[in-house]
């Protein structure tokens with residue numbers, strides 16, 4: 001084991017300190033008061049990852065002291081102690097409480113080329129995050145590897161999977177901190193697995209280069225991480241609708257039949273995917289001449305009916321001297337190579353393939369140009385798959401070379417960022433050709449920062465209850481790692497989905513950022529109508545609910561694009577120090593769009609145990625109020641997933657539409673759940689597809705409910721996009737509204753029954769027993785014409 005040795009010199013710079021130990025150079029850079037970067041290497045210079053972090057150190061007030069045995073660097077939020085004799089680092093909060101400390105003996109060390117940081121385990125320390133990782137919410141006692149891997153039909157405890165994010169959050173003694181280890185080599189994170197002394201992270205090679213973040217709450221730490229690695233821009237609204245995929249829908253007639261069935265059955269849907277059979281011999285930048293003879297016509301026909309087409313893009317380019325893209329890339333020298341200059345070839349769908357080196361700006365530029373082929377045909381989004389890169393489950397030889405922005409790197413350093421760079425190039429390519437439109441990329445592989453370029457999905461899952469629940473945890477964990485826009489294949493990719501499983505899966509996924517069903521070749525049909533009438537009605541109900549929730553969902557994506565806090569939140573974000581949220585029975589529960597508490601439950605359960613954290617909660621489907629801080633047994637018939645609304649919430653809804661761009665009925669339905677104090681909720685709108693919002697073309701209508709003084713105000717606070725809502729219908733839960741006065745005039749109070757899901761038919765004979773119908777009864781409310789004014793103050797009694 002090699003260690004840094006004692007500090008021999010140290011000097012202040014504008015944004016931190018730099019210095020030397022007996023064997024290393026080091027640097028501590030302050031990004032802002034809550035983020036400090038630690039870099040140490042045995043080489044003469046640092047070797048930073050050029051791909052993940054997009055921010056730079058900011059000039060921040062800090063102090064630096066030299067003591068007898070240690071140096072002390074302080075921002076207003078973090079204190080960093082550095083031992084002079086061995087470069088041991090201790091992080092404390094502003095009041096001097098230890099957040100995280102190096103193991104006294106092993107701290108930073110090298111074992112061969114592998115660099116590690118060993119951290120003392122703190123009492124009752126919990127660990128959350130680390131991206132697309134299986135296992136429980138609390139990762140204590142587990143070890144994980146970051147090495148992007150094509151893992152078909154993975155087990156629900158398999159590791160590693162397709163995408164790596166070496167960022168986690170530690171929790172103990174009501175404090176939290178985040179660590180992002182910015183090293184692209186294969187890395188391992190041990191959270192006290194097989195030992196009771198330390199957690200550690202280690203990479204096979206490269207520098208010890210990590211960012212330490214500390215702030216008041218997990219949300220703040222997530223925002224600090226998002227400041228470093230970026231946020232998800234607001235997706236096109238259609239990408240938040242229902243998406244239908246299969247491997248593969250073909251020929252073109254089949255795609256039209258699919259689209260027609262959605263519209264005939266009035267099941268809302270926005271996206272149809274074209275998987276690999278759309279290509280000629282699986283060659284990227286081609287359409288199969290027989291099955292898709294007139295792609296532009298097909299896509300236009302679908303677009304006229306409100307469907308968007310997303311095509312799959314695999315990086316493997318067929319080695320074929322007659323195939324122009326292959327020849328072009330070869331002549332421009334854009335592929336991954338062996339050290340002797342020969343192109344690396346590996347086998348994927350088309351047979352032997354070469355792989356564009358997406359770490360080369362010229363290869364990215366070429367790929368971007370090539371995408372015009374699809375944009376001209378009318379394609380609206382791209383699905384970047386097999387970008388680990390996958391070579392039929394085999395591994396790319398480690399000596400394969402990556403350009404790595406001119407620095408050069410072997411497969412050992414380049415692999416983990418390959419998918420990230422493919423997504424980047426695809427995203428940029430789309431923006432380049434479809435200029436003012438927002439790109440949509442769905443990626444299987446990625447690394448820290450992927451959220452800037454793509455939504456992600458959790459790869460080739462299996463049609464089982466276990467996988468359905470694991471998918472929820474994967475999405476929750478991705479949300480704890482900067483990725484707000486993610487999802488899983490509804491119904492499961494591998495195997496045949498049982499009807500009840502599909503029904504439950506689609507109801508859970510209604511509250512998943514990416515709402516996409518997918519299944520593999522030769523499996524049974526897996527569309528909402530493929531499982532009989534009962535499941536069709538349940539699926540339709542939930543898909544319609546998703547569209548009714550669009551004002552809330554779209555606003556949540558807007559918020560997430562600003563804060564980096566995910567749309568789907570593990571309860572460990574808002575209830576970080578409530579042990580119960582980590583219990584196996586409750587760890588899958590999550591908050592969707594801040595206020596909807598969703599309890600995922602297996603399809604074979606009719607009753608389940610749920611946990612309501614502190615505060616009051618309203619059952620979404622009956623409006624009944626329940627006190628928090630309690631476990632309950634809850635009935636969960638197939639048609640009603642347990643979902644609750646947080647007290648004080650203002651839930652904004654609209655009428656269901658056939659697709660996201662279709663005009664709703666102009667009514668904004670505002671459901672207000674009695675809470676305490678003041679609740680502010682705005683509804684964000686823009687054109688849903690262009691980048692004009694970045695120039696300020698959006699609208700925001702702010703609703704403020706003052707529960708103490710019984711006053712609701714409505715304010716149009718941004719109006720450069722004309723709101724599509726002309727009326728607000730307000731419904732009050734948990735409070736008896738008797739009168740409402742606006743400008744000294746009384747508003748008409750009515751009592752109505754509100755149903756978030758429609759009644760299921762009474763089938764004859766009943767396929768699966770009778771269906772209860774849940775309804776919120778006699779909810780008082782009133783309507784306001786939004787065209788009348790820009791500011792409304794309504795007094796209630």
Ligand code: GLC
Pocket residue numbers: 246247275276312385386444459460493518520
């Ligand atoms: C991979 C993808 C899957 C896709 C298939 C065919 O297995 O993960 O989603 O359908 O390839 O392209």
